[in-house]
Amino acid sequence: MNQFLEWLAMGGYSIYIWPAYGLVCVVLVMNLLGIKWQTIRTRKKLQQWFKKQ
Amino acid sequence: MWKLLYQLASPKTFYQLSGRWTPWIAVSAFLILTLGILWGLVFAPADYQQGDAFRIIYVHVPSAFLSMALYGWMGFLAILLLVWRIKIAGVLLTICAQLGARTALLALVTGSIWGKPMWGTWWVWDARLTSELILLFLYGAILATAHAYQNKEQGDKVVAILTLVGLVDLPIIHYSVYWWNTLHQGSTLSVFAKPKIHSSMLYPLLMTLIGLSLYCLLVILLKTRNELLMRERRQSWVKVLVEENGL
Numbered sequence: 653m654n655q656f657l658e659w660l661a662m663g664g665y666s667i668y669i670w671p672a673y674g675l676v677c678v679v680l681v682m683n684l685l686g687i688k689w690q691t692i693r694t695r696k697k698l699q700q701w702f703k704k705q
Numbered sequence: 706m707w708k709l710l711y712q713l714a715s716p717k718t719f720y721q722l723s724g725r726w727t728p729w730i731a732v733s734a735f736l737i738l739t740l741g742i743l744w745g746l747v748f749a750p751a752d753y754q755q756g757d758a759f760r761i762i763y764v765h766v767p768s769a770f771l772s773m774a775l776y777g778w779m780g781f782l783a784i785l786l787l788v789w790r791i792k793i794a795g796v797l798l799t800i801c802a803q804l805g806a807r808t809a810l811l812a813l814v815t816g817s818i819w820g821k822p823m824w825g826t827w828w829v830w831d832a833r834l835t836s837e838l839i840l841l842f843l844y845g846a847i848l849a850t851a852h853a854y855q856n857k858e859q860g861d862k863v864v865a866i867l868t869l870v871g872l873v874d875l876p877i878i879h880y881s882v883y884w885w886n887t888l889h890q891g892s893t894l895s896v897f898a899k900p901k902i903h904s905s906m907l908y909p910l911l912m913t914l915i916g917l918s919l920y921c922l923l924v925i926l927l928k929t930r931n932e933l934l935m936r937e938r939r940q941s942w943v944k945v946l947v948e949e950n951g952l
Contacts, residue, residue, distance in 0.1 A: 659747065663757035665822055672818045673742070676764045676811055680920060683807065687927045694931040701938055702947050 714791045716933045717942045723926040730926070734919035741912030749906045761819040763909055766893060767917040769812035772840060773875055775805035775921065780872045783865035793929075795861025796936065798868065799851040800928045804921055806844035813837060824888055832881035833889035836874060843871040857936065 662669045712718045745763035752759035779801045785794035816834070817827045828834065847867055854860025882891045893902050893910070900907050937943050 665758040668818050668822050669760055672761045672815045679807055679811055690931050694934055698947055
């Protein structure tokens with residue numbers, strides 16, 4: 653447990669390292685979620701467009 | 706190789722082939738990126754000068770590398786569109802710019818977070834930082850231009866010209882640390898020289914570099930597939946896809 657806490661502390665630089673990694677993670681995941689949403693929207697739009705034709 | 710590239714220029718083939726590749730790319734991107742980050746955060750030794758703070762390198766360098774690599778790739782796409790009139794290059798241009806803007810922003814913010822404990826400041830108007838900020842603005846200008854056009858194909862051409870003009874920033878970013886006396890350190894990795902980093906720290910860096918590159922490839926393919934379906938909706942292959950499979 654102590655070893656884990658020591659690792660989390662990152663030699664005193666934890667307030668810099670974790671936000672940096674957190675931000676990268678959030679941006680990468682949000683980007684993928686955005687694509688998922690875009691795929692669903694594209695599918696709906698196309699189906700509507702073909703119905704109108 | 707050339708035959709494959711030639712085939713990929715056709716939207717229908719691109720859609721079919723990329724559909725087969727994306728699951729594999731997604732799995733390898735996730736595995737390599739996770740392993741690289743774990744290796745960098747847990748197993749790589751602390752730096753003798755920077756201590757554990759150096760570990761930001763594993764997200765900072767890959768983002769910075771990709772922000773530039775994507776722009777270089779966009780330069781190639783711009784030529785494909787303007788000289789050979791390959792339409793799919795126009796679709797890819799805007800999508801690469803969206804991703805490039807995100808990686809440039811990540812490079813700047815993670816760099817800034819790294820700068821505070823090491824340099825004692827979040828930001829300096831140093832040649833490397835400023836030229837990377839200009840790259841972010843270039844991406845912003847390209848995206849704004851792309852959005853301003855109702856006629857997407859016409860917009861693609863203007864975006865391509867803008868991209869070629871902005872290419873001048875790439876060598877400036879790369880050589881800024883040699884041309885000027887910058888606070889930013891010199892390159893850690895180079896194609897021609899021996900890396901300036903010990904192998905215990907280098908391997909996780911290479912893994913995060915490859916992992917993030919694969920992630921970018923995945924995002925580009927997925928977004929391009931959606932955009933192609935919308936743009937090519939008058940073509941029979943899209944009609945068949947929608948009617949037979951419901952997509």
